[in-house]
Amino acid sequence: MHVLMLCALDVWALHDRGGAPSLYRTLLAYGKRGHRVTVIAPTIGANAQLPPEGLRSTKPSPLTDLPGVTFQRFHLPSLQESRLPLTSIAKVVDQKLRFAFLYPYLASRRAEQFLRNGHIDVLYGYEVHGLLAVRTLRRHGPGLPVIARYQGTVLHPHLNSKLALLRRFEEVRAMRSQADLYIMTNDGTRGDAVLAQLNPSSAGKVRFWRNGLDLDRLRPAEPETRRKLRADLGVPDDAFVLLTASRLAHWKRVDRVVAAMPAIINAVPNAQLIVVGDGDERASLERQARDLGVQNSVRITGSVPHEDVLSYMQVADLFLAPADLSNVGNPLMEAMCCGMAIVAVDAGETSDLIRDGETGRLLAMGSPAAISQVVIELAGDTAQSCRLGAEARQEATKRFWTWEQRMTAELEAVEALVASDRLARRP
Numbered sequence: 001m002h003v004l005m006l007c008a009l010d011v012w013a014l015h016d017r018g019g020a021p022s023l024y025r026t027l028l029a030y031g032k033r034g035h036r037v038t039v040i041a042p043t044i045g046a047n048a049q050l051p052p053e054g055l056r057s058t059k060p061s062p063l064t065d066l067p068g069v070t071f072q073r074f075h076l077p078s079l080q081e082s083r084l085p086l087t088s089i090a091k092v093v094d095q096k097l098r099f100a101f102l103y104p105y106l107a108s109r110r111a112e113q114f115l116r117n118g119h120i121d122v123l124y125g126y127e128v129h130g131l132l133a134v135r136t137l138r139r140h141g142p143g144l145p146v147i148a149r150y151q152g153t154v155l156h157p158h159l160n161s162k163l164a165l166l167r168r169f170e171e172v173r174a175m176r177s178q179a180d181l182y183i184m185t186n187d188g189t190r191g192d193a194v195l196a197q198l199n200p201s202s203a204g205k206v207r208f209w210r211n212g213l214d215l216d217r218l219r220p221a222e223p224e225t226r227r228k229l230r231a232d233l234g235v236p237d238d239a240f241v242l243l244t245a246s247r248l249a250h251w252k253r254v255d256r257v258v259a260a261m262p263a264i265i266n267a268v269p270n271a272q273l274i275v276v277g278d279g280d281e282r283a284s285l286e287r288q289a290r291d292l293g294v295q296n297s298v299r300i301t302g303s304v305p306h307e308d309v310l311s312y313m314q315v316a317d318l319f320l321a322p323a324d325l326s327n328v329g330n331p332l333m334e335a336m337c338c339g340m341a342i343v344a345v346d347a348g349e350t351s352d353l354i355r356d357g358e359t360g361r362l363l364a365m366g367s368p369a370a371i372s373q374v375v376i377e378l379a380g381d382t383a384q385s386c387r388l389g390a391e392a393r394q395e396a397t398k399r400f401w402t403w404e405q406r407m408t409a410e411l412e413a414v415e416a417l418v419a420s421d422r423l424a425r426r427p
Helices: 019-034 088-117 128-138 161-165 169-175 191-198 223-232 254-269 284-294 306-315 330-337 368-381 382-399 403-425
Strands: 002-008 037-040 069-074 124-127 145-152 180-184 206-210 240-245 271-276 300-302 318-321 343-346 359-365
Touching: 002 019, 002 088, 002 128, 019 037, 019 069, 019 403, 037 088, 069 088, 069 223, 069 306, 088 128, 088 169, 124 128, 124 403, 128 145, 128 169, 145 169, 161 169, 169 191, 180 191, 180 403, 191 206, 206 403, 223 306, 240 254, 240 306, 240 330, 254 271, 254 284, 254 368, 271 306, 284 300, 306 330, 318 330, 318 368, 330 343, 330 382, 343 368, 343 382
Parallel strands: 002 037, 002 124, 037 069, 124 145, 145 180, 180 206, 240 271, 240 318, 271 300, 318 343, 343 359
Antiparallel strands: none
């Protein structure tokens, strides 16, 4: 089977030691199964972390060698490459227009060349801009089966606001894409409900799956290993460590935890907050910590290899999930596997995994006061923390898939779709 994937995500995510694992795991699984995948992507993707000086100083990320996978990257022009003095708003508009309109057009043109010159069995639109490119391509009538893949959605809170949906027109158009199979990540953002409302024709064709996890590696550390890891990571033996791990975007609301730190430190002087991740909000969070006078108790690591995220989980005492939209991403699930006591804001479908007083502490409100109150309580109640962590791990072992299980489910669904299409095309 030859898959033509259109994807505008930057290839920094295409390795198992850093960044988001979903795209890497998808391509790796198809290649290992003996399938071919051609990926049409820009040299610098929609999720690239741009430096303050902008796009001109950004270099393409290196490609990852994956069996059976070929990357066809192309340059996506930008006003930021010119010598024009652009305001920050102009840069945002430029970025939005490039990926909402220019990438779909140019990617679909390159896809047409592949369709003319080689045999393709299925089109795979990966995430919003990849799906917009597939929509553009389908207007030219290739007639191939289409996979629509979503890593979650930000649209659910805005479904009843026409103005908010208009502002997010790319996401709305991607959700309304016509496909033969829809794969929506069950990350707590209620993507199944969004598809049902915005795209009724998707009914019966949606697979609503959580991401897989490396369940063999994700486990609590033995006491001696924990002490060694703390030394390696520069964490004092007596520190009470709070951990949060995510891309540093505004809706992740890491600022709530930083704002809670003065009260926490007042009651728990040895408390330290470790923020694993990077993103647009990093500078703001660092400034917030300085303004509150807690900069010596807040460490932002930036992007780290995925194996180091596990190490941080194994040395931390509490995992905090303060986001607005959903907290059921891979970091929370990995923390559950590691037997961590979890404090989470009740957003999206978080309560499906975190039941207050059973598998963690669930906060109805994500205020700094609410966060600090629960953290201080758990810091003084080791027995409760240990019980919550143990029950979270038990829940994880019962409910989560390995990556192999997750990708096997996808491959079987896609292979069945392609086999059915081939049968229908026979004379």
